[in-house]
Amino acid sequence: MQDLKLIRKENCEQEKSLFIDNLTVITDMVVYLQSSDLCEYDIEIMRKDLIGMALEAQFRGEKFSNVIGEDYKSFCNELILSGDIKSTKKKILNCLFGATVVIGFMFILEIFMYSCTSPKDALKFHMPITWGFVLSTLLIIVAGYGILKFIAKNSFKLSDKHSTRAINLFGISFIMTFCIIGLVKYFLRNLVIGTINYLYPLVILAVTLIVIKSLNKQ
Incomplete structure (x- = not known):
């Protein structure tokens, strides 16, 4: 093979x-x-x-x-x-990998944004975790999965310039979804769950990605 x-x-x-x-x-x-x-x-x-x-x-x-x-x-x-169908193990690992990548990206972005507003605390590796961050990240994972599925299932319609209905539906859904995510992030930005040392989650996320990658190769 x-x-x-x-x-x-x-x-x-x-x-x-x-x-x-x-x-x-x-x-x-x-x-x-x-x-x-x-x-x-x-x-x-x-x-x-x-x-x-x-x-x-x-x-x-x-x-x-x-x-x-x-x-x-x-x-x-x-x-x-x-063709051959993916095993349940492969499906789960692929979903976990995608979710971990999104969480990692959003977490690094959150660290960067917090560093810009509170550089002294960021240098101590401390950062508050808000409901705005948690819920917006979960929504992005769900929305991202849905958008990718929609694009894949409607690939022929979306590439057809004459199929305006599918293109318009996708465009409207995309804009509305990320407007909702932005509003959730903004209005819940001050609802703090707790303060953490952000180095630990970064290490956990990195190790998780390595483990998932190694399991996927088996």
């Missing part, structure tokens, strides 16, 4: 030879495949096959749609049925 990183690198190199229309279609198809529970290795193998078919079509002077048909979504659904 080839290494996943090697296949991904080869696919990225091969994509440079694709016509822009074919590249757009394949990108939409791969994004749609990622909305399923297919394992990453199978997705990259399917991506490799799609690139190969597109390059062969280009060489013959044909349209890619002549090879796989016009209904790209149905073609992807057939691919999904033929």
Whole structure:
């Protein structure tokens, strides 16, 4: 079995030879495949096959749609049925990894913002944790997951300039979601849960990421 990183690198190199229309279609198809529970290795193998078919079509002077048909979504659904599904362990680890990355980013941003307003306390590695930070971080995790799923499931519609309904729905939902998160963060900024030494959570987050990464490779 080839290494996943090697296949991904080869696919990225091969994509440079694709016509822009074919590249757009394949990108939409791969994004749609990622909305399923297919394992990453199978997705990259399917991506490799799609690139190969597109390059062969280009060489013959044909349209890619002549090879796989016009209904790209149905073609992807057939691919999904033929692939291997992620294990429950992989799904949980992927969710934990994504959540840990978001928490880590938000926590570092919180440290930076607090350092700008209270540099003396920040130099002592002390920082208050507010309900605004906790709830806005949780909302970002949930909203981020929902947005990624929406983009993946509607990849063909969102890339279609004529499909204004899906694009407008996504745009409105995106703006409203982050306005709500911003309001939660602002109005609950003074509700302090407690004060902590922020070095400990940073170490815990770093160790958590390393552990998740190592478990994902098994």
